Amino acid sequence: MSGNEFDIIGRYFASQPVTRRDVDLGIGDDAALISVPEGNQVAVTTDTLVAGVHFLEDANPEWVAHKALAANLSDLAAMGAMPAWCSLALTLPENDEGWIEAFCKGFYKLAEYFNVQLIGGDTTRGPLSISITLQGLVPTGQALTRSGAKVGDWIYVTGELGDSALGLDFILGNRDRTGLYAEALIRGHYLRQPRVLAGQKLRGIASSTLDISDGLISDLPHILKASGVGANVDAALIPVSSVLNELEKDPQVAAKMALCSGEEYELCFTVPEINRGALDTAFAHADIHLVCIGQIRSGSGLTLNWQGDAVDWQLAGWDHFSE
Amino acid sequence: MSGNEFDIIGRYFASQPVTRRDVDLGIGDDAALISVPEGNQVAVTTDTLVAGVHFLEDANPEWVAHKALAANLSDLAAMGAMPAWCSLALTLPENDEGWIEAFCKGFYKLAEYFNVQLIGGDTTRGPLSISITLQGLVPTGQALTRSGAKVGDWIYVTGELGDSALGLDFILGNRDRTGLYAEALIRGHYLRQPRVLAGQKLRGIASSTLDISDGLISDLPHILKASGVGANVDAALIPVSSVLNELEKDPQVAAKMALCSGEEYELCFTVPEINRGALDTAFAHADIHLVCIGQIRSGSGLTLNWQGDAVDWQLAGWDHFSE
Numbered sequence: 001m002s003g004n005e006f007d008i009i010g011r012y013f014a015s016q017p018v019t020r021r022d023v024d025l026g027i028g029d030d031a032a033l034i035s036v037p038e039g040n041q042v043a044v045t046t047d048t049l050v051a052g053v054h055f056l057e058d059a060n061p062e063w064v065a066h067k068a069l070a071a072n073l074s075d076l077a078a079m080g081a082m083p084a085w086c087s088l089a090l091t092l093p094e095n096d097e098g099w100i101e102a103f104c105k106g107f108y109k110l111a112e113y114f115n116v117q118l119i120g121g122d123t124t125r126g127p128l129s130i131s132i133t134l135q136g137l138v139p140t141g142q143a144l145t146r147s148g149a150k151v152g153d154w155i156y157v158t159g160e161l162g163d164s165a166l167g168l169d170f171i172l173g174n175r176d177r178t179g180l181y182a183e184a185l186i187r188g189h190y191l192r193q194p195r196v197l198a199g200q201k202l203r204g205i206a207s208s209t210l211d212i213s214d215g216l217i218s219d220l221p222h223i224l225k226a227s228g229v230g231a232n233v234d235a236a237l238i239p240v241s242s243v244l245n246e247l248e249k250d251p252q253v254a255a256k257m258a259l260c261s262g263e264e265y266e267l268c269f270t271v272p273e274i275n276r277g278a279l280d281t282a283f284a285h286a287d288i289h290l291v292c293i294g295q296i297r298s299g300s301g302l303t304l305n306w307q308g309d310a311v312d313w314q315l316a317g318w319d320h321f322s323e
Numbered sequence: 324m325s326g327n328e329f330d331i332i333g334r335y336f337a338s339q340p341v342t343r344r345d346v347d348l349g350i351g352d353d354a355a356l357i358s359v360p361e362g363n364q365v366a367v368t369t370d371t372l373v374a375g376v377h378f379l380e381d382a383n384p385e386w387v388a389h390k391a392l393a394a395n396l397s398d399l400a401a402m403g404a405m406p407a408w409c410s411l412a413l414t415l416p417e418n419d420e421g422w423i424e425a426f427c428k429g430f431y432k433l434a435e436y437f438n439v440q441l442i443g444g445d446t447t448r449g450p451l452s453i454s455i456t457l458q459g460l461v462p463t464g465q466a467l468t469r470s471g472a473k474v475g476d477w478i479y480v481t482g483e484l485g486d487s488a489l490g491l492d493f494i495l496g497n498r499d500r501t502g503l504y505a506e507a508l509i510r511g512h513y514l515r516q517p518r519v520l521a522g523q524k525l526r527g528i529a530s531s532t533l534d535i536s537d538g539l540i541s542d543l544p545h546i547l548k549a550s551g552v553g554a555n556v557d558a559a560l561i562p563v564s565s566v567l568n569e570l571e572k573d574p575q576v577a578a579k580m581a582l583c584s585g586e587e588y589e590l591c592f593t594v595p596e597i598n599r600g601a602l603d604t605a606f607a608h609a610d611i612h613l614v615c616i617g618q619i620r621s622g623s624g625l626t627l628n629w630q631g632d633a634v635d636w637q638l639a640g641w642d643h644f645s646e
Contacts, residue, residue, distance in 0.1 A: 050449030
């Protein structure tokens with residue numbers, strides 16, 4: 001760590017709620033030292049959030065912190081990994097203690113929930129951005145990847161889709177903010193819950209997994225490409241959020257929006273026929289909604305249907321806040 | 324990984340010169356997977372470079388890449404760790420392929436030299452900045468830290484100090500750029516060599532170590548504070564660079580500048596009397612200049628002398644490019 005123009009680390013980041021036994025040396029030296037338990041691989045992911053691109057400059061810093069860490073937690077969820085340690089690169093235009101305090105509150109709340117220890121980082125002056133590198137543990141050989149989908153596997157999605165895009169619409173003023181759901185959806189856009197436990201349950205069951213960060217329509221093709229397969233998806237089966245169903249009466253319009261909604265942090269995964277029973281058992285008491293939306297086929301590319309009939313929707317991917 | 328507005332990763336970052344056997348899954352999934360060899364701890368460090376703060380917006384991107392990775396390598400050097408894997412969070416205002424290509428060239432050149440594999444990251448749109456999280460390996464229990472200095476230990480510095488500050492003066496136009504050494508010093512400011520091998524040699528010999536990133540005058544006190552000791556340093560013993568000695572005829576002016584010169588990426592370390600022989604042996608054929616500049620004492624704080632006489636210099640720390 002170097003170049004701390006602000007004495008922030010000492011005041012806000014040196015003491016924190018999580019102290020893991022596998023962290024031998026935390027914040028305060030040139031580097032942190034960690035011990036990896038035998039029989040585990042380390043999963044590593046990095047996500048950057050830039051003000052004006054991934055969140056508005058005046059967004060609630062507590063929510064921004066949640067969103068930044070949640071993006072990384074969602075990546076580890078998609079690997080079936082257990083979150084463990086993270087490094088925070090925080091770039092701030094000024095030493096605004098109120099902002100930092102609120103940011104820390106949101107950050108530590110989520111970190112504590114998933115037992116993640118902040119082990120280091122760098123605080124620099126500059127345009128507001130947050131980059132987090134999160135590491136987790138996964139039993140060797142059991143990680144979920146994007147490349148294992150086979151012809152005939154069923155395609156599933158956790159939870160419901162659409163609320164993240166709706167929330168963004170409200171944030172950007174594309175929808176009337178005085179509406180019934182505006183406040184809850186704006187809050188919900190920032191405070192999404194990564195599917196960390198669901199990811200761990202999928203180990204040994206799913207043949208491929210990823211998290212929905214750019215929109216299902218953009219993300220699922222990553223599995224197809226990595227696995228060398230194609231897919232048929234029935235858009236009428238997409239789990240459209242109840243609020244989106246209410247606000248968009250046309251079910252096809254709602255489904256399109258759900259397909260394009262990014263930063264949902266739900267998981268999309270494939271399951272071989274033989275593992276469907278195990279999937280039902282694993283999630284029997286999990287209180288997580290799972291929906292089968294289609295099936296892997298040979299060939300390549302994603303074919304969209306609507307109640308069995310082919311549709312030719314031109315859907316754009318997620319492009320955050322800016323053009 | 325998520326939110327890549329540019330398709331950069333595929334084109335420039337997916338193929339790279341280093342492929343380590345301990346990387347089980349590299350770039351291209353939700354997270355990378357690594358295996359840590361038994362008997363090792365993982366050292367983790369993060370450094371962020373922001374345009375206009377740590378480098379000028381129009382700086383050579385090859386040099387900027389070197390500087391960004393070198394800052395992290397230097398942190399691992401100070402731990403006595405062997406660099407291994409890194410994650411790159413790159414934020415770019417626009418998709419400037421020429422810039423990215425040059426950046427990659429500089430990045431991979433240094434990464435290859437130290438056998439570091441890029442395992443992931445995030446490329447986002449926004450004000451130019453680079454944040455790297457670098458991980459390395461160190462035999463369990465052998466890492467060098469800041470907290471082991473004991474009363475009587477000798478204080479050493481590797482290499483020479485001052486060229487980084489001189490280079491910065493030329494970059495900022497505070498010195499005549501047509502001068503004899505301008506070009507070499509500007510280049511040298513960006514292309515400093517982290518003391519990775521020296522750091523590894525110091526394992527089992529040094530009682531404490533750190534890298535000089537904010538200037539010796541700012542950095543050495545971190546060792547003193549972490550170790551609960553004080554130090555006497557004779558500024559006349561500071562290894563002032565030969566160019567600085569030539570440009571600043573007054574040796575005290577030169578020494579002050581060397582003391583404040585940041586981003587030198589030399590190591591400052593302490594060695595117990597009993598290990599001085601081992602130190603000489605370890606570095607006998609290393610072609611690294613080592614100078615003893617003082618001694619650890621009881622109490623606290625750094626006392627500066629000049630050829631044995633106390634001086635009362637008010638020296639400011641390093642504050643990068645901006646005010």
